[in-house]
Amino acid sequence: MEKHTPVLLAESIKYLNLQPNGIYVDCTLGRGGHSSEILKHLDNGVLYAIDQDPIAIAESQTKLAATLKNFHILNGNFSNIASLLALKNVFQVDGILYDLGVSSPQFDVGERGFSYRFDGPLDMRMDTVHNQLTAEKVINQKSEEELCQIFWQYGDEKFARQIASSIIKTRPLKTTFELVDVIKQSLPQKVLKQKGHPAKKVFQALRIYVNDEINVLKTSIEQSLKLLKPKGRIVIITFHSLEEKIVKESFKAATISGMESVISKLPIEVENDTQFSLIIKKPIVPKNTEIENNNRAHSSKMWVIEKK
Incomplete structure (x- = not known):
């Protein structure tokens, strides 16, 4: 099994602007790579980490056992981030991190069905307890037109029609x-x-569809923006164009006033009255050295927004 190396780790820590006594959320705990680094920067601060994969949760608990005094795992989907935090009486936070890549160990376990490199059942569920929709059901029950649409929409597969047929x-x-x-x-x-x-594009498409990843991300970002304290930040690491589109649209809606398009045409300057601002105008991409050492990093991009 390959070691899971967190992507854009140093940049994540930098742009979260961690405060020693702050409250932070890692929406994608995985194998605890980002979480373990965040915890190193906290004194009396607290980190809440979300995951719906029971195997990831078990491994991370073992890895981060020494820091459990200010570390809490929330078992669930990050589409429910507000509710999961509310159960802990947390209603505002100083920072939220999303690393949207599937962790390497999930790909390396054939039984999970994520990988085209290992034989196993067509599963692909992140949440094997509550989600009843498997890739096998999709493949065997959807019509040719529906399969074609899934492969094209979520995988940008040019030969979607032929494969579906x-x-x-x-x-x-x-x-x-x-x-x-x-x-x-x-x-x-x-x-x-x-x-x-x-098979890469088709497997990606099935994984996204089975886990409803696009709608889940959009819903979660909407909640996360409302959870931020002033000067709080959201850092998101994306891995493909569909994720990028959701992040760009969400951040644009949060940072551009509804009157902006009209105001921009006037011969006067008007202050932007939105609650949020972009910390970086263009997404950060990994350095060449990181890409050479970690293949997962090659398509990653980082996006950062701050509440004023």
Whole structure:
């Protein structure tokens, strides 16, 4: 199993602007990489970390056992961040971090069904307790048109139609390798010879759909903006264009006044009356050295917003 190396770790700590006695939330605990670093900067401060994966929670509890006095794991989906914190009587925080990448250990366990590199059941659920929708159900129950739409919308797969058609003719499919074989058989040789795994886009699309990742992210950001104290920040690390779109739209809505487009055309300067401001105008990307040492980092981007 590969070690999970947190992406943009130093930048995350810098832009969270951690205060020793502050209250912070790691919305994506995973294997505790970012959480463990945040805790090093807290004295009497508190970190709440959210995750819905029971295996990740168990491993992180072991890893961070020495700091449990100011560290609390919230078992749930970060789409419920406000409710999860309210159960702890927390209604305002100083900073919130999202690392939206799937942790490496999840990919490395074939039984989870996330990886096209290991054979296993077509599962792909982050939450194996409450979520009943598996990738197997999607593959075997959706129509050809629905599958095509999922692969195109969430994976930007150019050969979505051909792959969906092949799945319909071949199913039922039960394992990841069975799906990989169908995908490979659906693609032209020139595509199969290209760099990168031919099943990557379809597997990404299924994972996003099964876990409703786009709607979950949008809902969570809306709540997080309301939870921030003045000078509090939200730091988000994205890994693909769909996540980027949600973050850009959410941050734009929070930082641009409804009258901005009208005011910008007037020959006078009017102060922006929104509650939030962007700390960085363009997203931060990892340095070349990080990309060389951690392949997961190559598509990552960091976005930061602050409450005034």
